[in-house]
Amino acid sequence: MSLIMQNTKPHAAILASPGMGHLIPVIELGKRLVTHHGFHVTIFVVSTDSSSSAQTQLLNSPNLNFLDIISLPLVDITGLVDPAASIVTKIIVMMRESLAGLRSTIFSMEYRPTVLIADLFGTEALTIADEFEMLKYVFIASNAWFLAITIYVPTLDKRVEDEHINGQKPLKIPGCEPVRFDDTLDAYLDRTDQVYEEYIRIGREICMADGILLNTWEDLEPKTFEALRDQNLLGRVTRVPVYPIGPLARQIGPPVLDNQVLNWLDVQPSESVIYVSFGSGGTLSAEQTIELAYGLELSRQRFIWVLRPPVDKDVSGSFFNAGNGPDGSASFLPDGFMTRTKKLGRIVHMWAQQVEILAHPAVGGFLSHCGWNSTLESILNGVPMITWPLYAEQKMNATLLSEDLGLAVRPLARPDGVVRREEISKMVRRIMVDKEGYVIRKRMKEAKGKALEAVSKGGSSDESLSRVAEDCVISLQ
Ligand code: UDP
Numbered sequence: 001m002s003l004i005m006q007n008t009k010p011h012a013a014i015l016a017s018p019g020m021g022h023l024i025p026v027i028e029l030g031k032r033l034v035t036h037h038g039f040h041v042t043i044f045v046v047s048t049d050s051s052s053s054a055q056t057q058l059l060n061s062p063n064l065n066f067l068d069i070i071s072l073p074l075v076d077i078t079g080l081v082d083p084a085a086s087i088v089t090k091i092i093v094m095m096r097e098s099l100a101g102l103r104s105t106i107f108s109m110e111y112r113p114t115v116l117i118a119d120l121f122g123t124e125a126l127t128i129a130d131e132f133e134m135l136k137y138v139f140i141a142s143n144a145w146f147l148a149i150t151i152y153v154p155t156l157d158k159r160v161e162d163e164h165i166n167g168q169k170p171l172k173i174p175g176c177e178p179v180r181f182d183d184t185l186d187a188y189l190d191r192t193d194q195v196y197e198e199y200i201r202i203g204r205e206i207c208m209a210d211g212i213l214l215n216t217w218e219d220l221e222p223k224t225f226e227a228l229r230d231q232n233l234l235g236r237v238t239r240v241p242v243y244p245i246g247p248l249a250r251q252i253g254p255p256v257l258d259n260q261v262l263n264w265l266d267v268q269p270s271e272s273v274i275y276v277s278f279g280s281g282g283t284l285s286a287e288q289t290i291e292l293a294y295g296l297e298l299s300r301q302r303f304i305w306v307l308r309p310p311v312d313k314d315v316s317g318s319f320f321n322a323g324n325g326p327d328g329s330a331s332f333l334p335d336g337f338m339t340r341t342k343k344l345g346r347i348v349h350m351w352a353q354q355v356e357i358l359a360h361p362a363v364g365g366f367l368s369h370c371g372w373n374s375t376l377e378s379i380l381n382g383v384p385m386i387t388w389p390l391y392a393e394q395k396m397n398a399t400l401l402s403e404d405l406g407l408a409v410r411p412l413a414r415p416d417g418v419v420r421r422e423e424i425s426k427m428v429r430r431i432m433v434d435k436e437g438y439v440i441r442k443r444m445k446e447a448k449g450k451a452l453e454a455v456s457k458g459g460s461s462d463e464s465l466s467r468v469a470e471d472c473v474i475s476l477q
Pocket of ligand 1: 353
């Protein structure tokens with residue numbers, strides 16, 4: 001790479017945590033930096049031995065030719081982490097063990113990066129940026145509420161923490177609606193779990209960056225941004241600029257030929273289908289899967305359901321052979337489900353073309369686990385939501401969507417956590433049929449308009465990222 005290029009063009013190294021939920025927004029950020037701000041971008045991916053085929057496909061897609069993508073060597077974390085530890089703990093340890101590879105790769109690069117952007121679980125890499133005198137940013141592929149809680153909890157005195165964690169009182173975070181104990185980021189619920197200490201550390205490290213990039217936009221969470229900048233509130237903790245640069249989300253790709261689900265959607269009435277998906281890895285219990293199946297059937301609404309085998313049932317591969325039920329249903333679905341719902345719905349095994357589905361005019365609702373990428377994709381397509389959070393910050397996202405923004409409805413679970421079929425049917429009808437659904441849809445479409453405005457030329461998020469880009473150019477001089 002020529003010296004001239006080194007001196008004139010910022011080169012961002014973006015470190016992505018494992019998992020599609022991290023990789024997708026990191027790639028979108030990389031694309032945006034290249035196409036709108038003239039950066040050279042290298043994405044560092046932490047390899048795992050369970051990287052999915054969807055991930056391999058994404059990383060090899062020809063339309064990413066303008067990004068350099070480097071897979072860091074596979075690290076073995078056996079012996080370093082309790083096999084029963086949470087997936088987040090494992091990811092954090094994997095990220096830590098990948099740092100040596102990141103350092104040596106950057107060291108050996110002829111055209112060395114000038115900026116490091118670490119995603120949430122990679123904040124320990126900020127010290128590498130210091131070693132190489134690079135600017136350093138943290139990219140949080142989530143919202144301002146998430147940032148608020150992550151930097152706020154480490155500052156809590158013991159009394160407040162006891163009230164929330166032991167007393168199970170709602171947590172009042174400046175700029176956010178009170179978050180019920182059950183809806184708090186689950187890493188904070190058990191102080192004896194390693195993930196608690198890791199999150200406290202991350203909360204502190206985030207504030208040591210030169211800036212914090214968030215995949216949200218000013219208009220969506222104005223009160224939270226105000227609190228994040230107020231020196232008497234959260235601004236005292238962050239101390240560094242916070243840049244809302246979203247929504248950065250995947251766009252539909254080239255037309256997908258012979259996709260049975262998309263073909264089926266083509267012949268359904270406008271906004272008549274509810275899409276059901278729990279993200280890249282979410283699964284339900286066997287009992288909940290049955291209730292969901294009956295709930296969809298009871299609602300009498302068209303559906304597409306991305307189905308995975310239940311977590312608590314050994315399905316020994318029969319699922320992948322279209323199931324062993326008498327009508328070809330997977331063994332963990334109610335008997336005859338596929339036959340009865342043949343006209344009404346489609347089941348997708350494991351992985352769907354989510355963005356294409358949500359962008360289809362026949363889709364009118366999204367029952368979602370509320371991962372932030374899925375949430376953004378729903379907003380960007382003006383599709384109202386039913387929130388069904390499972391883990392991580394998804395319950396906070398559900399609170400934000402249903403109680404603060406009014407873009408979703410939230411089902412009530414029984415005390416044992418199972419949502420009954422009648423409740424599911426009611427929720428589906430609330431957003432697909434009832435007048436309330438019409439109002440939520442209208443609000444969702446307004447949110448879509450504002451989201452698109454934010455990332456368009458001169459919009460608040462576009463300007464925000466331009467400020468980061470300017471700082472990166474200045475740092476070259
Ligand atoms: N996704 C997809 N097909 C699927 C499931 C997920 O394309 O069947 C994509 C989805 O569009 C989103 C990402 O995977 O971009 C999931 O990210 P999210 O933050 O919603 O949830 P996570 O998987 O991290 O829990």
